[in-house]
Amino acid sequence: MSDNFHSEGGETRLFRAWFDEPKRTDAGPLLDAVTAIGRYRKLLTGLIERQTPECGRYTRYELWARGLTNALDELEQSVYCAARFRESVTRGQEEKMTPEERDDYRRHVYFYKNGLIRLFSILDKLGYFLNDLLKLKSERVKNKFSYFTVLRQMQHLHAEPGLCEPLQSIKNAYREPLARLREKRNMEIHLVNTEMLDDLLHIDLCRADRTYIEDLSANMDDLRQGMDMVCRTLATVFDYVHDRKKT
Template sequence: PPRKNSGVLADAMENMATFAALLRKEMNAHEDNDHEYRKLEIWTRGLISSLDELEQSWFAAAFYRKSVIAGFMDDMSPVEQGDYARYVYFYKDGFIRVFSLLDKLGTVLNHFYDLKTSKLKTHFSYFTVLRQLQLLNVHPALADQLEQIKNSYRDPLENLRKRRNAEIHYMNSEMQDDLWQRHQGLHDKIQLEDLDSHLEDLKQSLEMNCKTLIAAFSYSNEQLRKEISKPKSVQS
């Protein structure tokens, strides 16, 4: 059956949808000559899709993990090897999406609040945007809330960051464990990584993404309402 959003996932989706709807309403009421609102609306709808895809990646990884019973690669049946491969695929897809989504949010925040983060770093991440938000001190309530959420999930995020970096820059992340084990004993059976621990990191990071989106967009909705309620200048 189709997923029914609930909890922080539903709250995040709702806050983003509200932001997009406010932008659309304002564009319908007044011309968006510089296309700034249109750009923000497209980015926000992209974030909604990205969060949906991240949740699906976690769900699929958790689903296939249930079929992996053996503790060693050599003990797996061909069917179990297939399910393990699918688990690995969706787990990797998930931890890459965790940081991709945050960086997309960083782009929205940088643009909406005119933070000019690109002057610090051409290709900036969400975390660079957060530092810039703190440095400029223009929206301290938002910056403090985002920082608190980030710190609350420091360990799972750092675990996923290391695996993401290994995956992108060095070798398949799950093979690092295999390589280390080969160093310990060349002919020993390869023991699987701690699948449940890895899945928990992904679940916690999904939750962190949701809470970050809730904080960012609930605050931004207030700011946008204030902005669009200001009297518009009439040009002759």
């Protein structure tokens, strides 16, 4: 775990130093997620110290939870930086931007894409954690499965309804922004697939000398909602597995 990030109510500065801002104080869904993971890790640490035959498995889960903590910190910082650099972008075409504005626009795009990829990476890591912990065998359904595959497998097996139902509710609450974010993530990773070719037909290829940018405010709103979904999902999972292990 990063020295700049604490598992419960922590503060981190890192990129905020670029903007002469104080350390972050966690609040809201982010604090809920960080606190839930921290409680689970503390529980596992106590179990590991007992040196039972299960301590190796507990150590693996503790490392998994630590990795998710760090990944969540990196996601938050990416969203924060994307939002801050977006503030300087006022023009809708790159060609009309000043050099300084163009630099901030490209910084915004970098952190936006970074946040986009990290968001789904966290969900996939969480999916593998749940698949292992709950012995769901999602790999039999799909070799390279995602968090959403795991959630469908939980429904199919009627596994842990006390966890599956709230996770499904969270997913449904963020269905639209998640769908848009997933499409952008796929475009970023895979460049173009057959379903996306239709979108390119709407571009005026005869005006390729003009580079119009997307609706940055709408993109950031989706990314923030995506981060809220991730935080709520993590808090729900780790509160549940903490109480499940405790009992």
